[in-house]
Amino acid sequence: MRVLFVAPRTDLMFVNEEAQDVLTSGLSVEPMMGDVSGIDLARRLRLDKFDVLWLATHGDQTGVLLSDGILKSSTIVQLVRDKVDLVFLNTCESYGVAQMLQNETGATIVCTVAKVPDSDAYHTASLFASALHETGDARLAYDRSRPGNNTTYLFLAGKKKQGRKLSARK
Numbered sequence: 452m453r454v455l456f457v458a459p460r461t462d463l464m465f466v467n468e469e470a471q472d473v474l475t476s477g478l479s480v481e482p483m484m485g486d487v488s489g490i491d492l493a494r495r496l497r498l499d500k501f502d503v504l505w506l507a508t509h510g511d512q513t514g515v516l517l518s519d520g521i522l523k524s525s526t527i528v529q530l531v532r533d534k535v536d537l538v539f540l541n542t543c544e545s546y547g548v549a550q551m552l553q554n555e556t557g558a559t560i561v562c563t564v565a566k567v568p569d570s571d572a573y574h575t576a577s578l579f580a581s582a583l584h585e586t587g588d589a590r591l592a593y594d595r596s597r598p599g600n601n602t603t604y605l606f607l608a609g610k611k612k613q614g615r616k617l618s619a620r621k
Contacts, residue, residue, distance in 0.1 A: 452587060454480045455495060455535075458507040459487040459518045465573035466507050469541070472573075473505065476580035488519040489526065496530050503537045503583075504530075507576065510542025510563075524548045532556045536609065537589050541576050543567050549607055559589050559609035567603050575604060 456473050458466050474480050483495060496504070509516040514523040528551055531538060538552055540562040549562030561579070563572075578596035586592055593606045 452478055452503060452583065453499075453501045454478050454503040454505055455501040456480050456482045456484075456505045456507070457487055457492060457517075458482070458484045459516065460485050461508055461516065463507075463509070463569050463572075465569045469507050469573050469576045472577035473580045477584035478503075478580060486518045489517050489522045490519075492517065492522070493530055496534055501535055503539060504535045505539045505541070505576075507541045507572075510540060510545045510548065512544060512547035514548060515540070515542050515545070524551045528552055528555045531558055537561075539576070539579065541567075541572050546605060549605070553607040553609065557610035560607040561589070561593055562605050562607065563603050564605050565603050571598060571603065574598070 454473070456470065458470050470482060470484060474482060483491065506515050514521040514527065524547065527548060531552055532555065535558055537559045540549055540560065543563055543566045545562040546564045549560040552558055553560050575596050575598060579592050582592035582595040583589065590606060590608070597604045
């Protein structure tokens with residue numbers, strides 16, 4: 452499973468720990484860290500195929516924060532469409548972005564519905580990466596990693612790809 456891990460430089464204290472755990476999870480991870488612009492991300496997604504886009508940064512209902520400012524939801528949709536199967540939005544209040552992604556790309560999305568303390572985001576991400584590597588199943592990884600009495604993280608199932616044709620009724 453190929454993961455594009457995007458973590459622009461921010462004031463989030465636990466992002467480096469999240470990066471370390473994702474990088475050592477056993478998943479095939481390509482990091483984009485430090486100075487990451489929207490153009491950098493667009494070029495990287497255009498050049499290669501990834502199964503997972505992982506965003507570890509600040510966010511809100513309008514988009515996610517990269518080094519050059521907010522990358523709008525509509526632009527994220529353009530970048531993800533037909534290129535990525537799973538998007539992990541480890542940002543605050545990413546439900547609006549997630550819903551647009553799910554509706555317009557068919558990707559499976561893990562997102563947040565509220566502000567998330569940095570340490571909670573770290574623990575969820577670390578456990579999600581480990582479970583995703585162990586199981587290869589995003590739903591199972593989500594179930595294993597979500598906080599107890601979860602009120603912050605949400606799983607939005609993507610469209611299932613049909614591997615076979617449905618037979619006609621007689």
